[in-house]
Amino acid sequence: MDDQATSSFHTDTHAHAHVADNGEPVGANRTLREPVSADGTPELGKRYEVPARNGRAVRLVKGQVIRVINTHGSQVCDFWAFKADDLSEFMSMEHARAVIDRIMPKAGDPLATNRRRPIMTLVADTSPGVHDTLMAACDAYRYQNLGVTEYHDNCADNMRMALKAIGLRAREVPQPLNLWMNIPVGPGGGVDWLPPVSKAGDHVDLRAEMDCVVVMSACPQDIVPINDNRPVEVHFTVLADA
Secondary structure: OOOOOOOOOOOOHHHHOOOOOOOOOOOOOHHHHOOOOOOOOOOOOOEEEEOOOOEEEEEEOOOOEEEEEEOOOOOOEEEEEEEOOEEEEEEOHHHHHHHHOOOOOOOOOEEEEOOOOEEEEEEEEOOOOOOEOOOOOOOHHHHHHOOOOOOOOOHHHHHHHHHHHOOOOOOOOOOOEEEOOEOOEOOOOOEOOEOOOOOOOEEEEEEEOOOEEEEEEEOOOOOOHHHOOOOOOEEEEEEOOO
8 A cells, every 4th residue: 555654553542542632644645745735725727636545635715616526436535624714613414414404415505514604515416416424434443343454544544634734633533525425324224335326527516605625535445335445536626616
């Protein structure tokens, strides 16, 4: 794996007993070295890549739109948004579900923060609209539970590293909007972990309702089939407006 942690992932939870929050990655990959710019400000209209298994952070000004593209159709993209001048306010799926009264957002839906204010609006979606708002970002402990003994790239660390690469830090890892992640809920309340139903080139457009920092992770999951067991890159472009 690319630039894995300098040592094997340790399962001893005491190693983190002194950490006052959840803001530090436990491993490393190229996310740390390849920000879109020093402070995350993008070039409008430029197509950027989020490499497979990695993350990127980008600053949006209120009114700007970010288009996230499922380049191959098979890739889940974890998506976060933080208020630009106060990262303790962030897009919150549990609050968003209460606002839109469903578990999958559709075009026109506002996405609320943990202070119940809109931070993004989903303005367009060319895919079948199957996204997930229930599952936490994968992390080192998720892979430990799946039987992985060494460090494995993960979305939680990608978020932390993407922010760190542009000089920012969040104290926690909110549950992301899992774009194109297919987690159907059955009649009895059970869930399945299935590949996306999107096609190559499908995209979503999300408009910033306040100045914010967006983070994306091209999910590294290769054990359960949510990425067809084959993590690949996604792309994004920041537009002046919808």
